[in-house]
Amino acid sequence: MSETGGTNNLIGGATGDWEIVLGLEVHAQVMSNAKLFSGAATEFGAEPNAQVSLIDAAMPGMLPVINMKCVEQAVRTGLGLKAQINLTSVFDRKNYFYPDLPQGYQISQFKQPIVGEGEIEIDLDDGVVKKVGIERLHLEQDAGKSLHDQHPEQSFVDLNRSGVALMEIVSRPDMRSAAEAQAYVKKLRAILRYLGTCDGNMEQGSLRADVNVSVRRPGDALGTRCEIKNVNSIRFIGQAIEYEARRQIDLIEDGGEVKQETRLFDPKNGKTRAMRSKEEAHDYRYFPDPDLLPLTFSQSFVDDIAAGLPELPDDKKARFISDYGLSAYDAGILVAEAENAAYFEAAAQGRDAKAVANMVVGSLFAGLNKAGLAIADSPVSPSQLGGLVDLLADDTISSRIAKYVFELMFDDGPYQGRDAADIVEEKGLKQVTDTGAIEAAVDEVIAANPDKVEQAKAKPKMAGWFVGQVMQATGGKANPQAVNKLVAAKLGLDEDA
């Protein structure tokens, strides 16, 4: 484990190496059946303006009332980020005009957020674990949505999202590459999903990131940053960072300087473009919302939430390694999604967990990926997958047959969803472990190929060819270990050669 992580993150410019410095502000929609300050529903995909209360529409005289469920979710998230929970926090108004912002201000938390400093550990491809600091998490209202493409002269406004609770999670500028930023978002999303505080669905906009990018010479002070707004996929985060870092380096190397500004990423051409400069930035005139008293709760409220926290990805990974003997790699893959980890654990009960992990990470994930299915919709249940592993473990079938049986169980067709044992029985796929039968097959192959026998004596690796021939002759059902042994013995070779 390393504090600094990937040491070779520098990127080359015409005049030498550069270091990218990245900080992220992630907006995560709170999972809650009602909005932050009104009782209106929050479900995705409703008819426009079907989920709008008088408060969300900012009718005269309407007042916000905090939804304690959202507060609970923010505290829960804060605990999951190992962060300071502030028993007193303050809601402020962030004032600006826009048609999808009915109040003319967004209720947010500016000076005193509900959650303070925390950290998360991100897993990098080289197996390195890196800590990324969390600066704060605060609660705020989402705005509505302006629709500019519905009418030639007019814009329409959908207020369904107006007032929906968001958690803004602000990282320290601790990341040094696009890969690190992507790993950060993946890990954060995993934690949120484990906690059940955000569904992490980036396509529906329940998770989106503002990426702060700057570059500097290694060891120098921080450079001027640009903020890329509202990037809504992990792939785009990578593209946006790569493009923006290169743009800044080229700019500086050409004698220019980076101007602090807000930029937009265009997924169509993979570029960022200027949205507004620092000078054009809004003066939001933050001040404490006089309609709301400071938000206060007791330590026991926090303790109750802490007591109900689920096992989080890092702890689960450590347990999978220690209790199930999994590799760090497999464990990391399995815990990335809570549903995957749960599937694995259900399948692994009472059997060889490593073999189960292999089949989940291998055959199952490949199948799901190909079919575009979520694990919850897998045609093969955890216990069925376990049953297949059992057949493998007691040598009823070979691993090659196991792969074949899994496909039958998974793919569309007459065997889909059936138990492995039935399929093996019905299709006569049991492995031949009868040494006599295998020996006969080996003898036959040897007898038919005297020239190959000569070659094999000179070049022991040729034994593999005989094994293949025997397996073919037995329809793949011969026990591979037994075949190996017999081939080696008959050819007079050392089996391990």
Next chain:
Amino acid sequence: MGDLTELNLAEARDGLAKKEFSASELAQAHVDAVAASAPLNAFVLETADKALAMAADSDARLAAGTARPLEGLPIGVKDLFCTKDIRTTACSNILDEFTPTYESTVTQNLWNDGAVMLGKLNNDEFAMGSSNETSRFGPVVNPWRGADGQNLVPGGSSGGSSAAVAAHLGVAATATDTGGSIRQPAAFTGTVGMKPTYGRCSRWGIVAFASSLDQAGPICRNVRDTAIMLTSMSGFDAKDTTSIDRPVPDYEAALTGDIRGLKVGIPKEYRVDNMPAEIDALWQQGIDWLRAAGAEIVDISLPHTKYALPAYYIIAPAEASSNLARYDGVRYGARKAGVDLEDMYAGTRAAGFGEEVTRRVMIGTYALSAGYYDAYYIKALQVRRLIAEDFAAAYEKCDVLLTPTTPSAAFPIGGKVDDPLDMYLNDVFTVTVNLAGLPGISVPAGLDKDGLPLGLQLIGQAFGEEQLLRVARVMEAAAGFAARPQAWWKDQ
């Protein structure tokens, strides 16, 4: 039967209970009086049909013996209160013909207690003003006239409420007070106006001016009626998280007439420069009345008083600048088409807001701007805390405070509109109470040399409404204020 509009609230209540007249007769008398009151411009919307329908319902309940506390009592509603299916404008053009689909909590409380609605009352636009001259519907005229017969302002922002009650166009009216908007108009019209403790009444459904200062309260013709109205208006509301969850006492029952041993504080800082001698004399008179009733008079100091008005004129506009951002022409109210979005916003707001509202939105926007926030808004909040601490220290030594309500009697219409600073000075004795969130009441105590009413203000401790009303009733009895304006408007 006589003229039923002569009856005050408690008298009308008791008369209905004794079946001396019906709620429908009472309502009809008031509907007629309202219809004949056009020169006062107190009502911006008359709801005669609704009044008569509600009164008929009240008569059924009175007959069935299921009368509620305010059964059949006709009242007016300041146009700042949202009323379901009845146009609500805050007397601003920007709300156009806005008609809420909901009823404010305070008015709902009143209807639940049986009150009958006569209509919507004029006020300064968005309650910003001290003379009711900033209304889109034009100025309200005080039923009291100057010595030379000139038209005077009824005070503001609840000028429609104070004028209507003074002119017997209803037994009571709802009002709101952000810096004195109940107490100052009451003082100018010889009525009783009370702003309760911040959080006593729900703000839900009242068009917001400055959220941390706004509070609803009644204007009535005497202290007993005020107590009865306040009992119905008050109460916790889960829809307003700044309302306070504590029981509402029967305020009328608090009027025992006994204030012996009570300590009344006299703040020396309220003896301001250029205060008319007659107001100073009236204040002394008030001191003498309370002492004679058995109270002990204590000199106290509220050292930060002189900073209250400047702090108020930062905090209130700052909150207003944000509260009024929702009037943008997008969802309801007036809209002025523009070539683009910004043009639509600018045109709508420029056309929709009057001069005083624009001035305060500009002041508030400025005070909250980057670079000025600490110097203005934060400083004002610090002053606000010091003022609250001044009161807390004073209440170590006394139970209630006695001060004048205003530094002058009602002034002529048009007399101060060109001098906002002079206009703002009207609130000098009242804003401190809002800044500290305390209850205050203005009681008519005498007439000035021109025969115009003057009020004295009593300031109570937080949720000390019972004690405050008790003292007010004693002072009212001692003052014996019985003067009434000539009903000149009926002849026009």
